[in-house]
Amino acid sequence: MTLTAPVARLTLSRLHAPMLETIPAAVAANVARIRQSTNARIMAVVKADGYGLGALAVAGAALAAGAEWLGVTDAADGGALRAAGIEAPILAWLNPSGVDAAQAAADRIDIAVGSVDELRQLAADAVPGAPLLRVHLHLDTGMTRGGVPLDDWAELLRVARGARDRIDVVGVMGHLPDADRADPAANAPAVQRLRHGRDAVLRAGFGPLLVHLAATSGALTDPATHFDLVRVGAGLVGIDPSETVALHGAARLSASVVHSTAVAAGTPVGYGGAYTTDRATHLAVIGVGYADGIPRELATGAAMAIDGIRCPLVGRVSMDQIVVDTGDRHVPRGATAVVFGPEGGAVPSVQEWARWAGSIPHTIVTGIGARVQRGIAGDLAHRRTDGERSSFVTEDLLRCGRGRGQGQAARGQAARGQAAREHAAHGPEGLA
Numbered sequence: 001m002t003l004t005a006p007v008a009r010l011t012l013s014r015l016h017a018p019m020l021e022t023i024p025a026a027v028a029a030n031v032a033r034i035r036q037s038t039n040a041r042i043m044a045v046v047k048a049d050g051y052g053l054g055a056l057a058v059a060g061a062a063l064a065a066g067a068e069w070l071g072v073t074d075a076a077d078g079g080a081l082r083a084a085g086i087e088a089p090i091l092a093w094l095n096p097s098g099v100d101a102a103q104a105a106a107d108r109i110d111i112a113v114g115s116v117d118e119l120r121q122l123a124a125d126a127v128p129g130a131p132l133l134r135v136h137l138h139l140d141t142g143m144t145r146g147g148v149p150l151d152d153w154a155e156l157l158r159v160a161r162g163a164r165d166r167i168d169v170v171g172v173m174g175h176l177p178d179a180d181r182a183d184p185a186a187n188a189p190a191v192q193r194l195r196h197g198r199d200a201v202l203r204a205g206f207g208p209l210l211v212h213l214a215a216t217s218g219a220l221t222d223p224a225t226h227f228d229l230v231r232v233g234a235g236l237v238g239i240d241p242s243e244t245v246a247l248h249g250a251a252r253l254s255a256s257v258v259h260s261t262a263v264a265a266g267t268p269v270g271y272g273g274a275y276t277t278d279r280a281t282h283l284a285v286i287g288v289g290y291a292d293g294i295p296r297e298l299a300t301g302a303a304m305a306i307d308g309i310r311c312p313l314v315g316r317v318s319m320d321q322i323v324v325d326t327g328d329r330h331v332p333r334g335a336t337a338v339v340f341g342p343e344g345g346a347v348p349s350v351q352e353w354a355r356w357a358g359s360i361p362h363t364i365v366t367g368i369g370a371r372v373q374r375g376i377a378g379d380l381a382h383r384r385t386d387g388e389r390s391s392f393v394t395e396d397l398l399r400c401g402r403g404r405g406q407g408q409a410a411r412g413q414a415a416r417g418q419a420a421r422e423h424a425a426h427g428p429e430g431l432a
């Protein structure tokens with residue numbers, strides 16, 4: 001996992017390397033928006049390096065805005081956040097590289113248990129007398145992709161009871177298979193199942209329990225799914241899978257124009273001449289390609305913004321470059337092409353790129369390649385089209401959440417106050 005920190009923009013021969021900027025103020029504003037939909041605690045899910053935008057930057061902004069927990073896929077990612085000074089409680093689920101039980105307990109990483117075998121293994125690995133390993137029992141609430149089937153729940157509880165000297169059951173979780181439909185009726189069976197599973201855990205003598213089910217869609221659309229905590233990942237970075245709320249885009253990808261040229265009508269462009277110009281025009285070559293995460297298969301309409309004008313992609317996407325049609329304009333080498341960003345207007349959104357790629361926005365932000373530089377965009381970048389500015393100060397957001405003994409709860413309280421002010425200033429539905 002990379003824990004993204006601000007990097008200087010490199011300028012060489014007037015070009016800048018492809019750059020993915022994270023906008024912490026947008027993350028904070030999204031947490032503020034989610035707070036309007038729930039009284040539950042918010043877990044900021046920063047798996048896959050904060051959905052591609054930097055786990056540390058996203059976590060810091062989310063904690064500053066009132067999130068109280070962090071969620072990751074792998075305990076080692078949680079350990080990296082701890083090493084960076086993050087103090088908030090962290091839950092790791094799936095754990096594809098396994099769990100070092102003693103290390104997880106020492107790092108204060110809670111582990112979600114998705115099978116009876118996994119719990120047996122953890123119980124065998126955990127050391128009696130060492131700090132208890134805190135676990136959340138993960139019930140399959142209809143996803144059939146993880147989580148213990150209800151039929152195995154009694155056996156799971158039997159194993160948990162036998163390991164009480166090493167393992168502390170502190171939570172029960174499920175995951176909603178159908179929340180993107182924004183239809184509470186579609187979530188009702190999962191809610192029912194989780195209540196049933198929770199009650200069995202309480203009857204077995206465990207508790208108090210932190211119960212959680214909803215991700216972004218459930219958090220925004222169905223209060224019945226909220227229980228004690230909602231686990232929000234996509235929503236932090238401006239993606240609402242239910243498409244019911246306009247959140248704030250938290251990412252901007254840009255690259256330089258590397259060459260530009262005037263061409264005649266009938267000029268083939270790129271590999272295979274898959275596109276031929278239909279008129280005399282200007283073309284600009286942008287230094288970013290599929291190795292940087294630009295999808296190769298794109299529907300008509302895919303475009304980038306140069307100087308506030310949307311320029312269509314022409315020809316095939318290559319590994320390192322893309323060609324755009326700039327029409328009557330000759331665009332100089334070194335001009336900036338914005339691939340996507342939160343500005344709106346000529347600048348495409350991540351959601352538009354997902355539509356052009358026949359995919360979901362998550363794959364666009366998490367797919368940006370390793371050679372793309374990472375940076376942090378300040379508050380100016382978060383200007384709304386109506387001229388309002390975010391009241392979150394980027395430097396404060398980046399600092400937040402780190403440092404031992406700083407009083408997470410006090411910070412959370414302050415942040416909740418700021419989140420409320422932010423929401424009041426911005427109105428309910430974010431950027432235009």
Ligand SMILES: Cc1ncc(COP(=O)(O)O)c(C=O)c1O
Nearest residue numbers: 045175215216231232233234235
């Ligand atoms: C178990 C679990 N909870 C929460 C999330 C966050 O979901 P979202 O990104 O829709 O908020 C995920 C993401 O896939 C997940 O696997």
